[in-house]
Amino acid sequence: MVKFTTTTALWMLPVLTIALTGSLTYLAGRSEVAATGGDLAGATSATNPQLYSAQPLPVEYQGFDMMNIGLILMIALGALYAGSEYRTGLLRSSLIADPHRLRLFATRTAVLALVVAVTASAAMGGGTVLRHLALGDQGLDPLAFPPLVWRNIAGVALTWTALALLAFAIGVLARNAILPLVVIVPLSVGLGDFLTTLWAPARFVPPAAGASLYTPADGTHLGAAAGAIVLVGWVVASLTLAGIVFRRRDA
16 A cells, blocks of 8 residues: 555556546536437437437436546556556565565555545546536436446446456566556457447457446346456456466566
8 A cells, every 4th residue: 555655656546537537527417418408318319419329328327428537547557556566676675575475466456456446436426426416407316326326336346446457467467567558448448349249259358348337238248247247257367367477476
C-alpha cells in the first residue's frame, strides 16, 4: 500500500478514474435528456438521429455506458503496478525487504485488488447516482435503486478488478507494462464485443465475459453467472502462472 501512496502515477489513476467517471456520466445523462426531449423510454435511433441505439436502454442500465473510461485506467494501473518495479529496479529492494517471493506476490496482488475494487465501487456507485440525478423524472430514485442496479455496479467492480489483475499478471510475466496494455485494452474498448458477433468462442475472452455482468442480455454474450465464472477463471489461471514464474525467476 505504501507504494500506491508514494508513487504519483499509481495514486493519481484511481483519483482520476473517480473524477472522470462521475463527471462524464452526469454530463452524458444531461445530454441524453436534451437529445430525447425527456422521453428516454420511447426514443431510439429510428426516431431520433442523435441516438445510436435501435432499442431504448432500460433505465436500470443507465450510467454504465461510461464504464470503459475507468476500465482502461484500471487496466493501466495493473500494468504499471507490475511493470514499474522492473523498469526502475525497485523489485530488488522489495525482495530485500521481503525475500519470500510468493508472499510478496500475494501481497501486491491483494493490494491491487483492494484498490481497484474500492475505486470501481466509488466511481460507478457515485457515477450511477449522478446519472439518475441528471435524468430527473426519467431516472430512478438514488435512495431506492432496485437490486438490478446494485448487481450491475457489483459486476463493473468485478470486471475492473479482474482485468486489472489480468494486466498485472501479464505485466509480471512480460516484465513490462506495454504488453498487457497492447493485449487487453483493444479487447476492452470494442474489439472483444465485436468478435462475439463473428465468433461464438469470443464470448469467453475476458473483456467480453465481463461485459455480460453489467449489460442487458443480447444473445451474443454469456449469461451473468457464466461470465463471472469465466472471468474469475482467467484471473486465477493467469495469477497462478505469474506467481510460479515470479517465484522461480531472477529479479
